[in-house]
Amino acid sequence: MGTFFSRFDYQAIKPEILLTMFGMAVLLFDFLVDKRDKFLNAVLALIGLGFSFLTLMMLGFTAPGQGVSRFLNLQFNPPAYMGFDGSYALDAFAIVAKLIIVLATALAVLISVKYLEIEDANVGEYYALMLFAAVGMMFMASGVDLIVLFIALELMALCEYVLTGFLRGNRRSNEASVKFFLLGAFSSGLLLYGMSLLYGIGGSTKLSVIAERLRDRPPGDPLSWVALITLLAGMYFKIAAVPFHQWTPDAYEGAPTSITAFISVAPKVASFAFFIRIAFMGLWPLRVEWQTLTIGVAIATMTIGNLAAIPQDNIKRFFGYSTIAHVGYLLLGLVAAADGNGDGLRAIVIYLVVYAFMNLGAFAVIIMMRRKQIIGDELDDFGGLMARAPGPAILMLIFLLSLAGIPPTAGFIGKYFIFLSLIETGHYYLAVLGVAYAVVALYYYFRIVVAMFMKKPSEEAPLATSFGLRVVMGVTVVLTLLIGVYPQPVITIAREAVRPFFS
Numbered sequence: 274m275g276t277f278f279s280r281f282d283y284q285a286i287k288p289e290i291l292l293t294m295f296g297m298a299v300l301l302f303d304f305l306v307d308k309r310d311k312f313l314n315a316v317l318a319l320i321g322l323g324f325s326f327l328t329l330m331m332l333g334f335t336a337p338g339q340g341v342s343r344f345l346n347l348q349f350n351p352p353a354y355m356g357f358d359g360s361y362a363l364d365a366f367a368i369v370a371k372l373i374i375v376l377a378t379a380l381a382v383l384i385s386v387k388y389l390e391i392e393d394a395n396v397g398e399y400y401a402l403m404l405f406a407a408v409g410m411m412f413m414a415s416g417v418d419l420i421v422l423f424i425a426l427e428l429m430a431l432c433e434y435v436l437t438g439f440l441r442g443n444r445r446s447n448e449a450s451v452k453f454f455l456l457g458a459f460s461s462g463l464l465l466y467g468m469s470l471l472y473g474i475g476g477s478t479k480l481s482v483i484a485e486r487l488r489d490r491p492p493g494d495p496l497s498w499v500a501l502i503t504l505l506a507g508m509y510f511k512i513a514a515v516p517f518h519q520w521t522p523d524a525y526e527g528a529p530t531s532i533t534a535f536i537s538v539a540p541k542v543a544s545f546a547f548f549i550r551i552a553f554m555g556l557w558p559l560r561v562e563w564q565t566l567t568i569g570v571a572i573a574t575m576t577i578g579n580l581a582a583i584p585q586d587n588i589k590r591f592f593g594y595s596t597i598a599h600v601g602y603l604l605l606g607l608v609a610a611a612d613g614n615g616d617g618l619r620a621i622v623i624y625l626v627v628y629a630f631m632n633l634g635a636f637a638v639i640i641m642m643r644r645k646q647i648i649g650d651e652l653d654d655f656g657g658l659m660a661r662a663p664g665p666a667i668l669m670l671i672f673l674l675s676l677a678g679i680p681p682t683a684g685f686i687g688k689y690f691i692f693l694s695l696i697e698t699g700h701y702y703l704a705v706l707g708v709a710y711a712v713v714a715l716y717y718y719f720r721i722v723v724a725m726f727m728k729k730p731s732e733e734a735p736l737a738t739s740f741g742l743r744v745v746m747g748v749t750v751v752l753t754l755l756i757g758v759y760p761q762p763v764i765t766i767a768r769e770a771v772r773p774f775f776s
Contacts (some may be wrong), residue, residue, distance in 0.1 A: 282356040295321025296404035303397025333368035360418035370414035381535035406432035410543030449527025464507025470500035472493035480555035526594035534636030564611035575601030609694035618771035620690035627683035633751030657730030683756035
């Protein structure tokens with residue numbers, strides 16, 4: 274007898290359904306508008322993201338009171354719903370991750386309009402692929418079944434490959450896309466092999482059943498070890514952890530800058546959600562083993578990411594290695610959480626929120642450097658930016674200080690909770706190492722600051738600007754400073770988000 278799904282199951286995936294419908298609508302709408310009105314594709318995509326965001330808010334927040342007080346007294350009160358025969362979870366963690374993904378995608382859409390106009394590539398497929406990628410990411414945040422997680426991961430990955438090579442006339446973009454695809458296919462093979470072994474061990478694709486079967490396996494079981502190692506190798510690639518990071522600087526450099534901004538944030542949130550679901554729901558009986566492996570990978574990731582960023586002169590490659598370094602810090606949170614410390618996972622959620630805003634804000638400034646006949650992605654292009662455009666230079670300074678973890682910015686809050694969770698769980702040497710690499714990061718971030726404030730302008734061409742870029746820079750700088758000064762709402766939501774894993 275077949276499995277029947279209830280209307281509540283479809284209510285749970287309403288945000289994903291809305292994004293899928295709007296993604297298809299953008300493809301159709303693109304045929305109806307003239308070339309000069311192609312920006313309307315972005316408007317339609319933003320409307321779809323807005324509906325999805327509001328739906329997620331209604332699922333996760335309650336608003337007691339009447340009138341204006343309903344908006345001032347929002348309380349995070351998420352459901353704990355398992356749908357589609359136990360394959361899909363709608364809980365606090367899923368809702369928070371999806372809200373970050375949707376918001377990051379919307380900001381990436383806003384910074385794309387001007388960039389695509391300059392590149393003469395403003396077509397509907399671009400925005401549709403971004404929406405479809407976001408759908409995959411949202412299912413990754415809710416999947417508690419290996420099949421759901423893998424299909425969602427591949428939907429996200431396939432859209433990323435195409436978007437990375439979207440500038441078909443650009444050799445760097447094409448080369449980056451091919452490298453990304455080949456390495457991504459290899460990592461997916463490793464991941465799928467590990468999943469197949471877990472299915473063989475558990476006799477089910479559901480993470481909860483797999484965890485029960487792993488508890489019954491003898492200590493040091495070689496089959497469990499092989500499954501764990503191959504699965505982790507695939508996941509480390511998706512989050513750009515060393516030694517599976519080689520695709521990151523090449524993809525970041527070759528992709529359209531707006532897509533570099535997108536894949537540096539939203540897929541990271543989805544990939545860590547994917548990692549957390551599998552590690553804390555499926556592989557929890559093997560937590561000692563994966564914690565040990567993750568410690569080594571985290572140290573290597575911080576080391577390679579921070580040291581390799583120092584000599585980079587291409588800003589996009591620079592941010593590629595910077596992203597790798599930040600992944601190392603996030604892995605430290607997983608190490609702390611493996612000891613049963615909920616603060617480790619809470620620190621990851623906080624870090625992902627603040628990283629999304631400060632990184633997208635920095636990329637908005639980088640996109641302003643792209644003008645006709647001027648690529649603007651080299652360190653020298655930022656020379657004398659303070660003299661030419663004081664506003665963007667000051668904003669870039671704030672974002673770089675936040676990325677380095679300097680108070681009172683949001684980046685400091687993210688690093689503080691990562692280091693606090695390590696101290697609480699007795700991983701003092703990892704906390705000291707993390708602080709030491711934060712000092713290294715301050716050095717290479719200030720290479721950009723020195724170029725902007727100390728060097729003479731290399732050219733006098735005005736920066737590219739648009740309404741979307743101004744909105745993104747305004748939103749990101751306000752949130753970067755506001756969270757740094759008053760982080761309590763984000764801390765509270767992050768605490769609720771990780772409750773499903775430790776309740």
